[in-house]
Amino acid sequence: MAEFAYQFLLTLDATFRLATPLILCAMAGIFSERSGIIDISLEGKMLMGAFVAAAVASMSGSPWLGVLAAMFASVILAVVHGFACITHKGNQVVSGLAINILASGLTVTIGIALFRQGGQTPPLGGTERFRPIEWWLVDTLDSVPLLGSIYRELISGHNILVYIALILVPLSAFLLYKTRFGLRLRAVGEVPKAVDCAGISVSFLRYRAVILAGLLCGIAGAYLSIGQGAGFVKEMSAGKGYIALAAVIFGKWRPVPALYACLLFGFLEAMSARLQGVDLPLIGEAPTQLMLALPYIMVVLLLAGFIGKASPPAAIGQPYSK
Amino acid sequence: MVSEKNMDGRDGAHSFALRLDGISKSFGAVHANRDISLDVKAGTIHGIVGENGAGKSTLMNIIFGLQTPDHGTISVFDSLKTIRTSADAISLGIGMVHQHFMLVPNMSVLDNVMLGSEGGSLLAEGREQTLERLQSLSKNYGMGVDPHALIEDLPVGIRQRVEIIKAIKGGARLLILDEPTGVLTPGEAAQLFNILRSLRDDGVTVLLITHKLEEIMSITDYVSVMRDGEMVAHRETTQTNPEELARLMVGRDVLLSVEKGPADPKEVKLSASSINCRSAVGNTLLKNVSFDLRAGEILGVAGVAGNGQTELLEILSGMRAATSGSFTILDQIVNGDSALSPSAMRELGIAHIPEDRHEHGLVLSFEAQENAILGYHHDDRFKRGLFLNQEGILDRCKTLMRDHDVRPPNPNLNASNFSGGNQQKIVIGREVDRDPEILLVGQPTRGVDVGAIEFIHKQLIRLRDEGCAILLVSVELEEILSLSDRIMVMNEGEIVGIVDQAAASQEKIGMMMAGIETEAAA
Secondary structure (H helix, E strand, C coil): CHHHHHHHHHHHHHHHHHHHHHHHHHHHHHHHHHCCCCCCCHHHHHHHHHHHHHHHHHHHCCHHHHHHHHHHHHHHHHHHHHHHHHHCCCCHHHHHHHHHHHHHHHHHHHHHHHHCCCCCCCCCCHHHCCCCCCCCCHHHHCCCCCHHHHHHHHHCCCCHHHHHHHHHHHHHHHHHHHEHHHHHHHHHHHCHHHHHHCCCCHHHHHHHHHHHHHHHHHHHHHHHHHHHCCCCCCCCCCCHHHHHHHHHHHCCCCHHHHHHHHHHHHHHHHHHHHCCCCEECCCEECCHHHHHHHHHHHHHHHHHHCCCCCCCCCCCCCCCCC | CCCCCCCCCCCCCCCEEEEEEEEEEEECCEEEEEEEEEEEECCCEEEEECCCCCCHHHHHHHHCCCCCCCEEEEEECCEEECCCCHHHHHHCCEEEECCCCCCCCCCEHHHHHHCCCCCCCEHHHHHHHHHHHHHHHHHHHCCCCCCCCEHHHCCHHHHHHHHHHHHHCCCCCEEEEECCCCCCCHHHHHHHHHHHHHHHHCCCEEEEEECCHHHHHHHCCEEEEEECCEEEEEEEHHHCCHHHHHHHHHCCCCCCCCCCCCCCCCCEEEEEEEEEEECCCCCEEEEEEEEEEECCCEEEEECCCCCCHHHHHHHHCCCCCCCEEEEEECCEEEECCCCCCHHHHHHHCEEEECCCHHHHHCCCCCEHHHHCCCCCCCCHHHEECCEECHHHHHHHHHHHHHHCCCCCCCCCCEHHHCCHHHHHHHHHHHHHCCCCCEEEEECCCCCCCHHHHHHHHHHHHHHHHCCCEEEEECCCHHHHHHHCCEEEEEECCEEEEEEEHHHCCHHHHHHHHCCCCHHHHC
């Protein structure tokens, strides 16, 4: 029983690590989509962030410079998305898709040009990436049964970006519901004309929203390559941007419910890793491929059946013209 | 031009709230506004009348900074101003209540009122002040509103109050209202007018845009008339009358009433018995709706938009299934289990002129000839084996255009390039082609010019006299009163009562539209 509890604890621990990029991207998606701009380019922005973070960290030796550079690169893509969708009233799905394809190709191309390692960045050493932070009193509390393990595995021992992601959720909710910016952002995604008539620029508001999304996706990307991983690998975002988008919808475009959705998807992914090769009653050994596909299958099932009526921001996807 | 002598400048500090000089605005080849000049005296209620498409809304959007004029100058409170954005207009003391409300439905009244003037980067700071302001405005002008209610839960009349509060909360001195009574019951409209009068008495200048002449006569001090993008006349309201204004609006004499003989109702063609309908989220849309429709009569359905008329038309035409209840059409019983598709309904002899011709009546990007057979493409005249019979379709369209005076008579023109009236004539021509036994008509003259309205009304009377059973849904009470033989009034999905036209009056129907029983009103 104690062994099972410990295994479960480790799975929960992995849940937080796996959910972190989802949480960051989901908050990004909420800001963008609440302003009325569909953001399927979460994936591409995160991938670009991952590459730039690893490249800059590898060249400068500083993970913090890596995160900043990743945020900058991701914001550039976000502004491109904004320019296409807000200024030129282009199709938001097409623009997002274009950014995803661009990021997928560009990261590998630049990677090969810079490092000549088949599109990867050189493996990052200890100081070039974010290390897990051992919290105060971990060793002292170790002797306490259960709570000690929970403290050591679940609460302590993550890298700084995990904690940042978790703090960003209440911050996002605060920004969205308690500030002037948030009120206007929510309004512009519902009835942009009302915002315009109140004397507020619809374009400027939406640009700020997509830039905010860019910043958050940049952190998510940096987490993949210099937090969770130790270097950039081609296509390392692996659909996480889309899963984050699913979490946004699952959470009905609200930060805290979206956090729960991200944790659920993170948990499924952690389970699938833990169940590989394990003998299950009735089924026998769990097939690896099925286990790896499990989170994705669950996303489809959940979105198809369990969320009820999702009511997206009323003006989402519609370019604003007077 | 209004005479300068009786100008008393109740505003005190200013003589004119607004002066426009030589305003022009074109969209492509269309001149929406041409050389418009207008003087609005401070502290008065000034009406602007004109038909749909006369350019009133464009002019108001220019004043409020939503559109910039190609030429011309604007003075606000006696000084020349450039208004590029609505923020400019707001800072000059101009407030606007739009025809389509600029409210966020899933936010509270308070949030909507605060939007744009939050009073600080955190909402908590401005909330108290806005609440106080809301309370004082509610008290001064009799506009009680629950600040924490969600907009989507409020009736239309209250939503409009929220719009007015939004417009004047910052101390606007010039309030523009664009067609404010279109969605109101007569009772709500009367309340609105009381609010406007007390605003004027406090020195606020009101600019009222409407196409309803009785409103102009009852509330305004001055009136200006627009036609085809031009300002054609300015009058003091006491010095004019509805007939003169109608003539100025249309440019010729118009018959304000419809000529028709007495009805000769025959057998029952359609009989509805306790039709109920609920929305996907469970709201009641129709409740126990029962009525008979006879051959050779027009049954008018009166009601404020959104009280179940749309759903009733959708159910009778096969576009939506009733939750319970049934109706009998020419001896065929239709209920939840045997709901019929629109095309099956059409086969039975029902024709439907939908309320929203752009959404349900036409494919705007298709040519007129394709639209002329839409839904009737299985007809032998229009097919040749598996393919369409192009000549047959073209013939049909040409005939339709001749019989129904569609202009321009060009079958290859896209539906979107016809005016509202001519689009409606295409729809009507198509639907009445096979001499339907029952005709369902929704908003036949919405967005249609006066000339076409006369034509459409005559068509409906002619069909009635030929023995067609007509169900007419319209939010224009005058249209209902002048065309119908019997009037059925709906409120919140229920039939309030059915009255004979002879016994109906504007007041009585108005009371019923507000949900007040007939006996009380009679």
